[in-house]
Amino acid sequence: MRPDKQEIIEMLSLTDKSQIEALYKKAYEVKKQYVGTKVYFRGIVELSNICSKNCYYCGIRSGNTKVGRYTICKEEVLAEAKWCHEQRYGSIVLQAGERESKAWTDFITELILGIKEISGGKLGITLSMGEQTEDVYRQWREAGAHRYLLRIETSDPELYTTLHPPNHSYARRLECIRTLKKLGYQTGTGVMIGLPGQTAEHLAGDILFFYDEDIDMLGMGPFIPHHDTPLGYLIGTYDPEQALTGGLKMIAACRIALRDVNIASTTALQALMPTGRELGLLAGANIIMPNITDTSYRDGYQLYEGKPGLDENARSSRDNLEQSILSIGESIGYDEWGDSRHYKGKAQDPTDKPS
Ligand code: 5AD
Ligand code: SF4
Numbered sequence: 001m002r003p004d005k006q007e008i009i010e011m012l013s014l015t016d017k018s019q020i021e022a023l024y025k026k027a028y029e030v031k032k033q034y035v036g037t038k039v040y041f042r043g044i045v046e047l048s049n050i051c052s053k054n055c056y057y058c059g060i061r062s063g064n065t066k067v068g069r070y071t072i073c074k075e076e077v078l079a080e081a082k083w084c085h086e087q088r089y090g091s092i093v094l095q096a097g098e099r100e101s102k103a104w105t106d107f108i109t110e111l112i113l114g115i116k117e118i119s120g121g122k123l124g125i126t127l128s129m130g131e132q133t134e135d136v137y138r139q140w141r142e143a144g145a146h147r148y149l150l151r152i153e154t155s156d157p158e159l160y161t162t163l164h165p166p167n168h169s170y171a172r173r174l175e176c177i178r179t180l181k182k183l184g185y186q187t188g189t190g191v192m193i194g195l196p197g198q199t200a201e202h203l204a205g206d207i208l209f210f211y212d213e214d215i216d217m218l219g220m221g222p223f224i225p226h227h228d229t230p231l232g233y234l235i236g237t238y239d240p241e242q243a244l245t246g247g248l249k250m251i252a253a254c255r256i257a258l259r260d261v262n263i264a265s266t267t268a269l270q271a272l273m274p275t276g277r278e279l280g281l282l283a284g285a286n287i288i289m290p291n292i293t294d295t296s297y298r299d300g301y302q303l304y305e306g307k308p309g310l311d312e313n314a315r316s317s318r319d320n321l322e323q324s325i326l327s328i329g330e331s332i333g334y335d336e337w338g339d340s341r342h343y344k345g346k347a348q349d350p351t352d353k354p355s
Contacts, residue, residue, distance in 0.1 A: 040338025051097025
């Protein structure tokens with residue numbers, strides 16, 4: 001049943017602390033019933049911070065000349081993938097700024113094939129490489145990537161326009177999401193929460209968008225201003241506590257309205273509070289994406305202010321994370337792809353491996 005917009009607006013507009021707690025509890029019950037309390041890990045490699053886009057909110061936008069640009073070489077990516085596999089994380093995510101060129105497409109294809117090889121086909125592969133042509137998405141799908149993350153950022157075309165330069169197209173972004181679905185990718189999208197000009201009505205519209213587009217996975221996080229961006233002026237009035245609550249309420253509302261999708265508890269929550277990701281799990285999320293990028297690159301991938309884990313190594317992050325997940329009474333789905341129940345419920349390509 002299509003979720004009721006008014007009901008969602010009411011959830012998102014709650015201000016009373018005990019009512020907000022009750023919302024998280026309700027979402028947690030829905031999560032238990034529809035997806036269970038197993039958390040799936042996807043190790044994320046921030047492959048390159050080179051980006052041709054210039055989104056007004058993002059610290060690695062092409063217009064930010066203060067960032068040193070990097071791309072991690074194939075050998076290092078494969079070493080990180082091997083580590084990820086040895087840790088028994090079921091999946092790896094390759095994320096990078098947006099780049100469209102044959103050399104880049106082929107490089108990613110090589111990485112996909114290499115990861116398949118070193119993990120004996122066991123490591124699930126998710127890409128987050130922005131907008132690409134259908135042919136490129138097909139090439140990567142055929143090479144073995146099976147999930148793709150492309151956030152719509154906001155489903156409201158007018159709000160989208162205020163956050164991006166005129167040459168960024170909402171229509172193309174939407175088209176890309178639809179193409180990914182058509183090609184059989186398990187498709188993830190999401191929005192930022194607390195954007196300037198964004199209302200509860202916008203966010204409720206986002207949830208209906210996820211429903212209407214039949215989305216399998218969600219990655220959402222609070223907007224956090226970055227000083228070297230056009231939206232950096234918002235730092236002075238930014239309220240981290242309110243931003244965190246806004247992000248958690250959105251996770252809860254998505255779980256209640258959409259039930260069986262995978263929802264990531266994102267690093268942006270952790271940036272606002274050290275235990276932010278655990279709070280996300282308690283508000284209805286069921287996926288965590290530990291950063292497995294070598295620490296030496298992390299400084300260059302600051303999408304927003306105060307991104308955590310800059311001086312942390314992947315191993316210590318892993319141990320801390322495991323402890324904190326167990327401490328809230330959840331378990332970890334080691335060695336499993338952890339496909340979204342929502343995706344599994346649909347007719348599948350029989351060659352896809354069940355998990
Ligand atoms: N605050 C929070 N999230 C951000 N992203 C980019 N910039 C910011 C910011 N300032 C998110 C976008 C993008 C993802 C990779 O990071 O939603 O899709
Ligand atoms: Fe590039 Fe993504 Fe940042 Fe936009 S949000 S500038 S597409 S990395």
